Amino acid sequence: MGRPPGLSVRLKLTLSYAGFLMLAGALLLAAVGVFLVRQGWLRTNEQGAWQAGPGTSFIRGFTPVAAWLMLFLLVFGLLGGWILSGRMLAPLARITDATRTAAMGSLSHRIRLPGRQDEFRELADAFDTMLARLEAHLAEQQRFAANASHELRTPLAISKSLLDVARTDPSQDTDAILDRLQTVNTRAIDLTEALLLLSRANRQSFTREHVDLSLVAEEAAETLLPLAEKHGVTLAADGDITPTIGSPALLLQLTTNLMHNAIVHNLPDGGGVWVSTWIRPTSVVLTVENTGEPVAPERVPTLTEPFQRGTERVHTDHAGVGLGLAIVRSITRAHGGTLTLVPHPAGGLRVTVELPAAPRP
Numbered sequence: 001m002g003r004p005p006g007l008s009v010r011l012k013l014t015l016s017y018a019g020f021l022m023l024a025g026a027l028l029l030a031a032v033g034v035f036l037v038r039q040g041w042l043r044t045n046e047q048g049a050w051q052a053g054p055g056t057s058f059i060r061g062f063t064p065v066a067a068w069l070m071l072f073l074l075v076f077g078l079l080g081g082w083i084l085s086g087r088m089l090a091p092l093a094r095i096t097d098a099t100r101t102a103a104m105g106s107l108s109h110r111i112r113l114p115g116r117q118d119e120f121r122e123l124a125d126a127f128d129t130m131l132a133r134l135e136a137h138l139a140e141q142q143r144f145a146a147n148a149s150h151e152l153r154t155p156l157a158i159s160k161s162l163l164d165v166a167r168t169d170p171s172q173d174t175d176a177i178l179d180r181l182q183t184v185n186t187r188a189i190d191l192t193e194a195l196l197l198l199s200r201a202n203r204q205s206f207t208r209e210h211v212d213l214s215l216v217a218e219e220a221a222e223t224l225l226p227l228a229e230k231h232g233v234t235l236a237a238d239g240d241i242t243p244t245i246g247s248p249a250l251l252l253q254l255t256t257n258l259m260h261n262a263i264v265h266n267l268p269d270g271g272g273v274w275v276s277t278w279i280r281p282t283s284v285v286l287t288v289e290n291t292g293e294p295v296a297p298e299r300v301p302t303l304t305e306p307f308q309r310g311t312e313r314v315h316t317d318h319a320g321v322g323l324g325l326a327i328v329r330s331i332t333r334a335h336g337g338t339l340t341l342v343p344h345p346a347g348g349l350r351v352t353v354e355l356p357a358a359p360r361p
């Protein structure tokens with residue numbers, strides 16, 4: 001960027017070193033002068049002019065020595081300062097180079113400054129950490145875009161082949177094809193809406209208001225009760241008043257996604273879902289627990305990734321788009337909360353969302 005050129009830090013440090021050395025030298029000489037006056041080797045006469053005392057020859061000899069000393073200090077300070085500051089600032093050049101490389105778009109470069117911990121190493125390490133995070137974030141975004149495109153292509157490709165069949169083979173049952181088309185179309189709409197929701201939660205562009213999480217959970221439970229009955233799952237919800245601050249719509253979405261998962265990823269029959277809310281000193285907690293097939297603990301961290309689905313059979317009426325938990329994670333983050341998934345050894349999952357409690361009035 002076009003800034004006017006200034007003195008380099010190395011030059012400034014050099015001048016400061018030399019300046020301080022000269023100052024220290026001058027003070028030392030002044031101290032020697034005061035000492036000499038005290039000793040009576042120098043004194044003023046009645047007119048205020050300097051007059052040599054008994055040590056006249058010593059003073060005469062000392063003055064040029066002092067001048068030479070100051071000159072030596074100046075040269076020594078400039079030279080020493082230049083070399084020392086050059087050595088001290090060397091890591092900075094490496095950091096600047098790395099910054100430029102990163103600015104050109106290469107995020108894989110690292111500074112990896114050797115040596116023990118000091119301010120420059122701290123800066124370099126922090127910079128390396130930032131680069132690593134940016135790189136991981138970018139890779140995640142690219143993976144997400146690729147997955148989203150792939151997921152969106154599937155219903156479109158199915159629609160295309162259905163349309164092809166309808167046109168080329170008039171003997172086909174058009175009603176059946178229309179039904180299939182409608183299903184596929186609905187799925188594409190669901191997917192797009194989930195994607196929009198995800199980006200909305202990630203952008204954190206929503207208005208925040210007081211929300212009672214237990215009421216939100218109650219509303220979600222009421223809506224999902226027919227689905228639970230259809231799956232032969234008993235749904236139980238209880239809870240304290242849990243005031244928090246956030247978007248009621250997004251929190252309802254979060255609760256609905258969790259309960260929906262708990263219902264559909266459950267035992268084929270006779271499963272259970274337990275929803276509860278309670279309050280802690282500074283936070284409010286929502287847990288959704290369900291029975292079901294055992295979930296491998298090593299798979300748990302991947303479940304919140306977009307488009308990661310379990311391997312279990314897909315219910316005919318619920319072919320999830322695989323964004324449910326990713327949306328829950330984004331909404332939780334956007335509300336400054338934490339999401340924890342713990343698999344139950346006997347099967348099923350216990351999902352906990354902890355959000356900051358609303359400040360008491």
Ligand SMILES: Nc1ncnc2c1ncn2[C@@H]1O[C@H](COP(=O)(O)OP(=O)(O)O)[C@@H](O)[C@H]1O
Pocket residue numbers: 261262263265266290292295303304308309310311312319320321322323324325326348349
């Ligand atoms: N409550 C749950 N119990 C068991 N497995 C679950 C539960 N919630 C999510 N899962 C697993 O996590 C995967 C990802 O969930 P999600 O992101 O909601 O995608 P989807 O439900 O569309 O498959 C699911 O496919 C399922 O295997």
Ligand SMILES: [Mg+2]
Pocket residue numbers: 257260261320322323324325
């Ligand atoms: Mg789901």
